[in-house]
Amino acid sequence: MDIKQTYSISELAKEFDVTTRSIRFYEDQELLKPTRRGQTRIFSSKDRVRLKLILRGKRMGFSLAETKELFDLWDETLSGNEKQLLKMLTILENKRAQLEQQKNDIAQAEMEMDTAEARCREALAELQKKKKQQAPVKEEARQTAEN
Amino acid sequence: MDIKQTYSISELAKEFDVTTRSIRFYEDQELLKPTRRGQTRIFSSKDRVRLKLILRGKRMGFSLAETKELFDLWDETLSGNEKQLLKMLTILENKRAQLEQQKNDIAQAEMEMDTAEARCREALAELQKKKKQQAPVKEEARQTAEN
DNA sequence: AAACTACTTTACGTTTACGTAAACTTTATC
DNA sequence: GATAAAGTTTACGTAAACGTAAAGTAGTTT
Secondary structure, eight states: OOSOSEEOHHHHHHHHTOOHHHHHHHHHTTSOOOEEETTEEEEEHHHHHHHHHHHHHHHTTOOHHHHHHHHHHHHHHHTOOHHHHHHHHHHHHHHHHHHHHHHHHHHHHHHHHHHHHHHHHHHHHHHHHHHHHOSOOOOOOOOOOOO | OOSOSEEOHHHHHHHHTOOHHHHHHHHHTTSOOOEEETTEEEEEHHHHHHHHHHHHHHHTTOOHHHHHHHHHHHHHHHTOOHHHHHHHHHHHHHHHHHHHHHHHHHHHHHHHHHHHHHHHHHHHHHHHHHHHHOSOOOOOOOOOOOO
16 A cells, blocks of 8 residues: 555655644644544645645635634534535635635736736847947837836 | 836735735845835835746745746846756746646546545434434444555 | 914834744555 | 653743824924
8 A cells, every 4th residue: 555544643644745843733722633642643645645735725815714724614514404514615615716816826827927928038039139249229208107 | 008007015914915015025036126216115016927937936835036046047047048948948848847747737636536435425424314313323342554 | 373284203012914933643665 | 770762831032013192393283
């Protein structure tokens, strides 16, 4: 078997490039629930998955509190009565909307980066031309409006 | 003309649904540079654009410091010598990589939400079936592994 | 002129997400 | 059995991004 069943704190820290401090903090905030052998923490593969989700959440701009909320909700959902299940479904819808917003934001950002890059390249080309002409040219007063 | 040239602090606050406190804070951190009439701030449409960028950045998980860095870099770039321009280009590349990462994260999240939703619907269907049968059925020990 | 509204500065408070140091235990190694 | 290596708790510190008074100014409406 390739997937281990349990992990030490430093194993996880190394794998995901976070400090042990962070991991302990996540436990303190109840996002992770390692068991103990003596006083040493033992992380399950479920914990590992959750750590991965925490970090992805952070990259996507989610707070730990938000992520914890989702975890808790999912746990409740698993032992779920109808109300919980329906609540989960609406929350999923909300999250989907959030993702849509983020995709829009990213698309916008990409477009702006395209035009920014184009401008850079133009400016560079300009500089190259001047260099070739070897003769210093008077610089135009350049009214560059922000996009 | 539809686009105003200048804006008051509360106009911008209302339009983008942020507090005036935040706007003043952004100025304090030098992300916005309104002029003054007396001691009242007057925001240009450039400021307006930047505010929009700041907020989008936040939604994408960027810190104010990161955003400021980009603003400053872009300003330098505009009056740019070759070195600045090249630096800008490499930074743009980095940002593109970041966006790729985010897109991956989002795609992953969407997939997981798909399976989560599917599970919810299955569980709901189960509940419905039981209800219809009207006869209470013994509940199976349910070993639901986390994805 | 009084009151209201929108704006201002100053400054201390708060939350989040850890960093960092100190002092201690447990386990492996020489 | 000393000592290092990896783990632990406790606790204070910090940066970021504002919130929240408090107290003042500037214009304008009644």
